[in-house]
Amino acid sequence: MFDTLFPFLGGLGLFLIGMMLLSEGLVAFAGGSLKQILLAFTGKPIKAFASGALITALAQSSTATTVTLIGFVSAGLISFTQAIGVVIGASLGNTATGWIISGLGLKVNLGFYTLPLIGLGALIKLLAPGRQKELGRALAGFGILFLGLSTLQEGMQGLAANFSLAHMPAGGYGSHLLIMLTGLALTAVLQSSTAAIAMTLTALDAGAVSFDQAAAIVVGASIGTTLTGVLVAIGGTIYAKRTAIAYILFNVIAGLLGLLILPLFLKAMYATGSYINVPPGALGLAAFHSLFIGLGAVLCLPFTQQFARWVQRLVPDRAARPQHHLDDSLLQVPALALETTQRTLEELAQRLLNLYQHSLNMSRPSTATEDLQQIETVLDQAYEFVLRIPSTTDTPAIATRISALLHAIDHMQRLRSRLQHQPSADLHDSRYQQAHALATELNTLAQQGLQGQAPEDWLDQIQTRSQALAELLSDVRSHLLAVPQDQGDASRTLRITDAHRWFERSSQHVWRSSHYLQQARQARA
Template sequence: MLDTLFPFLGGLGLFLIGMMLLSEGLVAFAGGSLKQILLAFTGRPIKAFASGALITALAQSSTATTVTLIGFVSAGLISFTQAIGVVIGASLGNTATGWIVSGLGLKVDLGFYTLPLLGLGALLKLLAPGRYKELGRALAGFGILFLGLSMLQDGMQGLAASFSLAHLPTQGYGAHFLIMLTGLALTAVLQSSTAAIAMTLTALDAGAVSFDQAAAVVVGASIGTTLTGILVAIGGTIYAKRTAIAYILFNVIAGLLGLLILPVFLKAMHATGSYINIPPGAVGLAAFHSLFISIGAALCLPFTQQFARWVQRLVPDRSARPQHHLDDSLLQVPALALETTQRTLEELAQRLLNLYQHTLNMSRPNTATADLQQIETVLDQAYEFVLRIPSAADDPAVATRISALLHTIDHMHRLRSRLQNPPNGDLHDSRYQQAQTLATELNTLAQASLHGQAPADWLEQIQVKAHALTERLSTIRGQLLAAPQGHDDASRTLRITDTHRWFERSSQHVWRSSYYLNLARQTEL
């Protein structure tokens, strides 16, 4: 018994590790390619659907697709309605592994032929520069995956004699539902619908389950894959919750459709098998998986707007303004985590600069104190988030961008502190006219840069104006200290000097935060 159980368990473990390495390696190697594909093909629902299916099939991970999607929705790159199409496509792309396993893995001993990939992958991981290390991880994962599948197949052949579902009923919806729950439980234990379906395919190939039972298990695995989505939804941002709920709802709908059409499909497969004298097998099972997902997609895609509104009603946004877009799940894709942080800081910078302009105009809104408190909270969260973004020692672009974002957060914090404590007195006083004019021009340039409407040399202009304010402070301080002063004159000197220092310090932080925010954008991966 142990000589069959151990290879089965070892094969299953290798398959899961291979899937993990392949998925993580491909996602890390692809970097900005995921972003480019999604952004290029997320116009109409059918294009969003195609991009979701393509990315998931290539990355071998619907999780990678949904994580990327969460970041894009939260950053405002695509709408939630467009995201629905990608989510549906990800479900179809998830069926690609079943075709690979049934079409090649069970027919050819790929575990033997992919062994060289393990050596090549290990060499690339150890010796290759930059992102090619991640390509090595993906190649090694690919080799381990099929080596595990080969061991799983051998172990299942031995277990088939002692493990069988033949005692379970196979006819009627009640029987199908019971077997479906088995597939759901299997996926819950393995935390991978792909692994559950690979096990089912090898069990079918070994004769441990019938085709009817295997088809019902696949339906259960398709629904069970949403359990990971439930974990993502718990404690995630509003965007993570909505994306996870959309993924869950679609897979449940598609799974129920699969259960509904299962008797008809089985009759058709058995009739076809009798006609060509070949019983239905693993390829037919992969086809069934793709079939009911495709039917679900065909029914849901025309109603993506209604689907999106339904999810939004199920998961309402109870805050007037989202606290932040930084979800921990984004840390799995450093390029995406950096992009989302960048856009979060750009949004906060716009709010800070607006408040700065109101302060210069002596027209601060009543909500200024609350807004500044909320900005401080999000900046603190952004700082903690950036520190947790993985940074490889041999990837200077990631390290440079992380450093730039941390500098940005620091100067935005300091600007917020200046706005929290504006100077006393009338900033429209003629003594401050030159400083106010320079600060307003500087702030206008910084705001225009956030909208992409600033002149080419906007950063140099901001620097010149910031230096002019520094010189203005030095000049005013010298003039005031040179004049003879009484007690009242000394108080007035301090007030005027402090006000000019406020102009000078605020402008420095606007300049520096603009500089580092631009540097982070220029270092985009």
């Protein structure tokens, strides 16, 4: 018993590890390319669908696609309606592994031929510079995946003598539903529909399950893969929740559609097999998986807007709670986590600069205190999030960007504090005319710079005005202290000095925040 069980468990473990290394390595190596493909092909729903299918087939992971997608939706790069098309495409792209396994993995002992890839990948991982290390991880993962598949196939052939689903009822929707639940449970345990389908394909090849039963298991695995999405939705941001819910709903719809057409498909497969004298096998199973996912796509793609509104009603945006885009799942792709953090901070910076302008105009809105509290909360969360973004000495651009973002957060917090404790003086008083004019010009330049609408030397202009405010504060101090004053005059002097100091310090934080946000932009890998 153990001589068949151990190869089965070991092969399954190698397959899962290989899948993980392949997916993580490809995503880390091609992170920028993933973003470019998604942004280039997310216009109409059919283009979004094609990009989702292509990226998932290449990265061998629907998780990589959905994680990237969450970041883009949260950053406002694509709309949630476009994201629906990508989610549907990711589900179809996830069926590519079944074709590879059934077309090659079960017919040729690729585990033997991919052994050199494991050694080569390990050497690249150890010796190559920068992101090329991740290519080595992907190559090693590819080799381990097929080595695991070969071991799993050997173990399954041994288990086939002792394990069979023949005792389970066959025929009819009741038996299909029961076996489908088996596939769902298997996927829930393995946390990978690809691994569950690989097991099913090897079991079918070894004769441990019939084609009818294998097809029902594949339907269950397709629905079961959404359980990972449920885990993402529990603690994620509203963008992660909506994307996960959309993925869950589509796979459930496609899975139920697969269950509905299963009897007709089985009749067609057995009739074709009888005609060509070849019983249905692994390739037919891969075709069935792509078929019902494809039918689900045909059914849902024309109604992506309605689908998106449905999901948004299921997961409403509670405006009372400060929203941000920083979901922990983004940490799997550092470049994307940094990009999303950048956009979050730029949004917060614009809010701070708008409040600063209201303060300069003496027209603070009634919601200013609440807005500043929300900004403080999100800045604290952003600081903790940036500290958890993975960085190594091999990725200096990422390390530089992390440092710049942390400095930007620090100065934004200090600016927020200045806005929270605005001086009691009338800033429109003629005594503050020069400081008020400099601060207004500086703030306008910062707003235009963050929007990409300022002159090339906008940071230098901001610095010049900030330094002018510092010199003005020094001049005011010297002038006021040089004049003998009584107690009333001393109080007036303190108010004037305090107001000028507020102008100077606020301008410093506007300048430094803008400087570090721009530095983070320029450090994009």
